[in-house]
Amino acid sequence: MNTDQLSLIYSDSSSHDVNLAAAALHGWNQEYDQVDMGLFQGSLENLAGSGIQVFRERLNISVAQFATTPHEQISILVPLELAHQGSADQARNICADGITLLPYESDIFWVCGQASDYVVVSISIDLLKPLLCDEDLNALMQAQRSYAVNLPAQRLVELRRTLPSLLQGHKDDAQILSPELRNRSLQHYLADVLLDLYTGYDDCGGKRDWRPLGNQHHYIVRKSMAFIDSAEGLEASVLDVCKALNIPRRTLNYSFERVTGMAPSRYLRSVRLNRVRREVLTSSEPIGSIAARYGFFHAGYFGKEYRRLFGESASQTRMAFKVK
Template identity: 45%
Template sequence: MYICTATFNEVNQHASSLTHWPQEYDQVTEGRFEGYLNDVRIGPVRLFRERMNCGVAQHTHTPAGQYGLLIPLRLDARKTSDQARCVLSDGLTLLPFDQDFFFVAPPETDYTVIALDQAYMESTLSAEDLELLRSSRRSQGASLTPHQLASARSKMLSHLQEIEALTTGTDGCNQGACPRSTASLECGIRDRLLLLALELYDQALEQGTPQPLGNYHHHIVNASHAYVTSEEGATASILQLCRQLDIPRRSLNYSFEKVTGTSPSKYLRSVKLNAARRQLLTSELPITSVAANWGFFHLGYFGQEYRRLFGETPSATRSSAGR
């Protein structure tokens, strides 16, 4: 059994700590970042919980050979829509299979993911269910009743607490005195997680066939994000972005409102500041050059916006990296 529990005050460190799950995170709301990760792997089952105090744009590629189910513990849906966000705030989200996935998490988001090994599940699920999961190129939303969702959340937290107790000895057993072996405890937890995942899947199907998530608004935001982080679009203005995507500014504004809950100018400025932050952490370039690379040609303005977003100056970021 593999267990990792950690807290973070830097968004890139948080993103890189979820091993074998490639992803890049951008902090898109203001404040000092605080993140929490609890990652558990037991044979064919992986359970992880992520909690972040700031809004975070997440670009990930779901691992090959795994079926992922996301259960929200807390996800504020007041400013955005489930369809545009690509993650349900009050249901089960089936993650796409071996695909790129983009999701903008609001501040104070807290969720768990159960990932199940594909080969192991072939003897458990029907051919129809396996095909549904394997063929998914987009996330899919599956409804749960309020009671089912509350029960799933409670069970998830209970399993995580049980695992923490096992690793810290707070369950009252100590080595040599516990009547059950660690291996049997791990098998028990693994089987309960598998059963929980299957129960959730069955409950979701009872409410109807899972529906694909994502729409035109999600596509526009993802394309905008990709363009402004490319070499060609790094210094582009909002008007240049609209011309590149061949859309009116009103459509751009509405798409960002539905997906991110904020304006395109504020969101994309944050994305560029995150790109600059990564460069400050990994390169020896002068701060003025880093700022200019991402369209900030006035150093005072760059420093002001950088500090507003991250709660520290560019020079403090560079110092934290030992550069």
């Protein structure tokens, strides 16, 4: 392996659009929907090397995130600040006060609250093979859902302090360490973090208990999203979703409240407005035609709701990105 392959690459970016924020993270196939009202502001710090990646993302308002975890990497999410907003860990699929093991090479969906701040660490399977027995390694690779572990308070505080400092201190290390030493040092530290989380012991001497996340409420929301993304669901109402899933409205309402922190009517409207925004940004088709395709037939109502969610009109969105 040559020195170039062992070098660490640091990048940082900021964005006022969720689509640009989602695209800024290399190696992750993801899509963001802004589901809270106001002007979006997001920032990303990313440090990537041979077999490792650490990134910190900060989002000022609630965003629905759809992502596929990287190929042949084990990933964990460490919350620095995650607001509950009425949702629950089990339904949201992410632990707000502990560590989340993200599913291996699988899709993940969750809705972060306002002022979210978190760090994600990814480590390649090749780095972990010499350190884990086959049983533990296979268990990590077979995880097709999120798992959470609640650490002792002091250990969580330590991780919340140390991981952001890795990003902040990379320039200082570059002045005193070779690229190979920096990369190997970070490899060893991150591998130790994951090994301690997965194979370590709690304060009572027992093996740490990883509990599965995601429940029936999360499943219902995912099925609802799949339906409205289908051809027959583009213009579907909340009642149409209930009929398609064969569930009572109160069940749908409760599921969305637990997973997203908001009512299904508001959430689904926000998702459709995001679909419109993406097409406004990527095509020259008349805005009214795009809006109608997603069920917004009244121009006045569409304009009011679009501005309420994004803090600008659809024509301003298109003009701003044409200028850029």
